[in-house]
Amino acid sequence: MKKSSCWPKLLSSSPLLLVTGGAGFIGSNFIRYTLARRPLWRILNLDALTYAGNLANFDDLSAQDRERHRFIHGDIRDLACLRRLFEQDEISAVIHFAAESHVDRSILGPEAFVDTNVLGTFRLLEAARAYWEGKGRPAAFRFLHVSTDEVYGSLGPQGRFCEDSPYDPSSPYSASKASSDHFVRAYFRTYGLPTIITNCSNNYGPYQFPEKLIPLMIMNIIEKKPLPVYGDGQNIRDWLYVLDHCQALLSVLEAGTPGETYNIGGGAERSNINIVHKLCDLLDSRLGRSGADSSYHLIRFVPDRPGHDRRYAIDSSKIQRELGWRPEHDFEHALAATVDWYLQHLDWVEAVRSGEYRRWISLNYQKRDEWCRGGEAPG
Ligand code: NAD
Ligand code: TYD
Secondary structure, eight states, X not given: OOOOOOHHHHHOSSOEEEEETTTSHHHHHXXXXXXXXXXXXXXXXXXXXXXXXXXXXXXXXXXHHHHTEEEEEOOTTOHHHHXXXXXXXXXXXXXXXXXXXXXXXXXXXXXXXXXXXXXXXXXXXXXXXXXXXXXXXXXXXXXXXXXXXXXGOOOOSSOOBOTTSOOOXXXXXXXXXXXXXXXXXXXXXXXXXXXXXXXXXXXXXXXXXXXXXXXXXXXXXXXXXXXXXXXXXXXXXXXXXXXXXXXXXXXXXXXXXXXXXXXXXXXXXXXXXXXXHHHHHHHHHHHTOXXXXXXXGGEEEEOOOTTOOOBOXXXXXXXXXXXXXXXXXXXXXXXHHHHHHHHHXXXXXXXXXXXXXXXXXXHHHHHHHHHHTTOOOOO
């Protein structure tokens, strides 16, 4: 049965959310989505603006929404900064997105993942706990930790991850997220901090940094660059449109139960090669390419990602049953809308591709060339 949305009334009529990592892909979509649907809510957006965080993601905020959104340039590892933030404002809830989020980067440089995802989450929990205890442990306070299905590891051809699937992470990224999940759960059990964890499948949509599969392939097709498909291209992900994820997070924040975990998935399982073919079709029709000029000719199978999880699939029946959430966007339509968004926002892509981005792209794909020539793959 669907629970009513009671959370904001418990603490304040105009709640103030502390959103960490709000300048990234999902965080910025969440902020835009929430400001539009909750006209009295205010948001503090704490972000370190790494390569993945971009204030250009807020260029289209209306003047009214701008007044309810305050950006703070800061790092979740900086406990003094976090304490100052909690001291200055009456915070109703924390929505924790800030993370290093790219698996390939975690393979080539794992330490940043331990630093931000584990230590940063721990510091944020400490600051939130001190604030919450200082306020007399208000029951309405929430610490919503945004995590990933990758903590559960890899599936064979059958089955889906549910909330009690054992943790079995394969990459430094998923190991660091698993570790942060354990800390969040421990703070509920040990201190009673009202934490909730969500584990979500792969997102796609506007403002995704062009290093992840879908935006990388879209941009490479547009620019007629090779399309690097890892391994045999048969790895499967369960794709969710980012605005469906935002709606799920809002439902969990407003009606979820502290101490609980909610799995969120799109029910749209696709192999990587299937996604690449679809993107070639969508862009060929929009760019008037066919025959010898078709983008299919750009596809290259490259050496596999070490520790590459074969399949992810999410059982979302708990959040559907308890909170009444379900994905509203159909995969084919939302993928086409995403392609159109990138075609209409080439200036945004240009703005977020820093020198660091170019260095990363050449390092990641040059490593694959080296593995191909017989060099050792890490792991
Ligand atoms: P992203 O990489 O696009 O954004 C991460 C944001 O965090 C950036 O704005 C970055 O500047 C900020 N950040 C990084 N380190 C920081 C630090 N030390 N202090 C403060 N800010 C910092 O990531 P995303 O794809 O938007 O993912 C957001 C969250 O959702 C992550 O926790 C990720 O694990 C989780 N998640 C992502 C997906 C997905 O498909 N993208 C799926 C499930 C869960
Ligand atoms: P990615 O978008 O990095 O998300 P995740 O690894 O967190 O699922 O990758 C999605 C899938 O696409 C994954 O199986 C790896 C694959 N992939 C490629 O085949 N080529 C690429 O260039 C990238 C970035 C990913």
